[in-house]
Amino acid sequence: MRLTKFGHACVRVETERATVVIDPGAFTEEDALRGADAVLITHEHFDHFVEDRLRAAAEADPGLRIWTNGSVARQLTGLGSRVKVVGEGDAFEVNGLDVSVHGEWHAVIHPDIPRVGNIGFLLDGRLFHPGDALTLPPQPVETLLLPLAAPWARVADLIDYVREAAPRRALAVHEAVLSEAGQAVHGRLIGGTSGVEFGQPKPGEQLDLDGAVA
Structure with a gap:
């Protein structure tokens, strides 16, 4: 399994099949979708989902399939059965890659700001992307994708989340709202305190999830 980091919250995961x-989302390089078999969308916010871009990718590749929650699916009308609605406890596979779904809600930004649905995806029992929530994976995982910075996130809560999830390693995503200096500060705090191996891959960087940076 190989992971490629794209802009902000986006990653590309490749297996043999x-x-x-x-x-x-909006902070993601446009070529991220090229050649994909499937797209998984955790929630509807613009930094995770751009309707026009996803529709264009679907039109260019009739085999592209999309799994997401109901609120995103309602914005993708016209794509028919290629869009699959999933929620907490569901499971499916993409060309032999097992995926399960966990979580229901986006983290609270402020009581006056309505919450939206948010689901996390566990791939092959090894890699967990929580979207914009601190949802615990249902089992110990090798790799946890950690939202590094967001309007709803405190560093203290992120450290506690990583400690509780106790993955083999955590990799930072969702960092576009921070300057390079801010990313470095957050990384030092989390990496030095969470107690697990911590990495901050740059856009375009590839990581072999068995350990070696490509």
Whole structure:
């Protein structure tokens, strides 16, 4: 399994038979979707989901399939059965890659700001992308994708989340709202305190999830 980091919350995960892209939003390079078998969308916010871009990718590739929650699916009318609605406890596969779904709600930004639905995706029992929530994976995982910075996130809560999830390693995503200096500060705090191996891959960087940076 190989992971490629794209802009902000987006990653591309490749196995021998499947290529899956998670959360290609407005801060994501447009070529992230090229050649994908499936796209997984955690929630409807613009930094995770751009309707026009996803529709264009679907029109260009009739085999592209999309799994997401109900609120995103309602914005993708016209794509028919290619869009699959999933929620907490569901499971499916993409060309032999097992995926399960966990979580229901986006983290609270402020009581006056309505919450939206949010689901996390566990791939092959090894890699967990929580979207914009601190949802615990249902089992210990090798790799946890950690939202590094968001309007709803405190560093203290992120450290506690990583400690409780106790993955083999955590990799930062969702960092576009921070300057390079801010990313470095957050990384030092989390990496030095969480107690697990912590990495901050740059856009375009590839990581072999068995350990070696490509």
